[in-house]
Amino acid sequence: MTIALIAVLCLTVGIQFLALLGMGPRRAIGDEGSYIRPQDPSEARPPQSFIRPPVLPAIAALCQGPNGSGERRLRLLMALASLLTVLLTALSGWCLGGATVALLAAAILAAQPERIVLACHVWPDALLGLIATLLGLVSLQANASLALAIVAGALCAVGTMTRIDFLVAVPFFVAGWLMSGNDATVAVVACLAGPTVVVLVAMSMRNARRYGIFLPDTTWAFNLTVMDAERELEDVPQSIARSFATWSEKPLKEGPRLGLASLSRSLTSPGSLLASVGHRLRVMLGPDTFVRENLLPKHRAYPELGERARALLDRALVLAFPALVAVVIATTIGSSRAPGSFALPGLALLLAPVLFFARTRFRLAAMPALSLLAADGLIRIGTTSWSEPRVGISCLVGAAALTWLMTRYRGSKESRSS
Secondary structure (H helix, E strand, C coil): CHHHHHHHHHHHHHHHHHHHHHCCCCCCCCCHHHHHCCCCCCCCCCHHHCCCCCHHHHHHHHHCCCCCCCHHHHHHHHHHHHHHHHHHHHHHHHHHHCHHHHHHHHHHHHCCHHHHHHCCCCCCHHHHHHHHHHHHHHHCCCCCCHHHHHHHHHHHHHHHHHCHHHHHHHHHHHHHHHHCCCCCCHHHHHHHHHHHHHHHHHHHHHHHHHHCCCCCCCHHHHHHHHHHHHHHHCCHHHHHHHHHHHHHHCCCCHHHHHHHHHHHHHHCCHHHHHHHHHHHHHHHHCCCCHHHHHHCCCCCCCCCCCHHHHHHHHHHHHHHHHHHHHHHHHHHHHHCCCCCHHHHHHHHCCHHHHHCCCCHHHHHHHHHHHHHHHHHHHHHHHHHHCCCHHHHHHHHHHHHHHHHHHHHCCCCCCCCCC
16 A cells, blocks of 8 residues: 555656646746746835735745746746645545555545646645645644644744735634644643734734835735625626726725725625625636636647647546535535544635635645545545445435536636736
């Protein structure tokens, strides 16, 4: 079994580098360009009118070569982060249920076409998946110590500095830690949550000094603007285009006010707000739209990719993630076992896109947790099916039916921005 696991990990490395090198030259899409070509520190206004968390821009700056181009290094680093996530998912599977769960979890995650493609691009999602997987691995450790709490708190802080949405995962992780029977002393809770509070204040102070805005980030305000526009227009491309136009016309300091005003308007129409949340939930659990609509078209990220490869990849992207979610749901119900605390940080990262601004690439951070849940559930159902075949058959039929239902809903087309 160990040899098989090593073989899967080696195959994952081969597939990832085949995607990185074999899909032809790729173009930067949307805000990927602002990460690849980081802002000059002397500039007073951030790219695209947003104040972003500093981790990925800092990594991009470190990757810049003498001639100012570090794109290859940066894409390679993202691919390595994704490969490390697969390795840590296998390690988490080993802690959760032994070598068989480790092998299956690594294989499921490695085979996800969204992961393979997005790992070749420069967005924070691959890093968030890595951080969430590390937090899940910490959760699987028995008799967690104060030292582990300090490590976990540091990971939460780094996640928040990578993308502000990670704030949603922090309370879920802390709650999972406490529900697992670990120490709940003031010192432990302070170690878990304190570093995140410190970095939020530090980021706010930096932005106040540099831009005159005492906030750690302003992308949240843009997402609220998109949420309100989508509720009114019921069309994702138009809502994002209108939000970009509104933001580009306003001074940087107006962004937070626009976001709060959008939230206030949305709350006055709870019916349409709930309907848009339902739509975003279906988008986040359904077929990929981001890669298929923003990266795969011939005039977009991969102009030299062959038509046959493009068509095969498109079909895989329609099916893969809905099937993963369906297996998780079917096996969780079939085994009558709630997801463990190890999955909470990753699953929590699906919450912000569902509530505010859905992009299927955002779910890359949740794929390791879902792969672990699917692997553990399949092993448990498989073991039960030896004595109760009906359980296995019911789960198989249920997963197939759920996959079919989720692939029927294609959602609205995504905007050509990212």
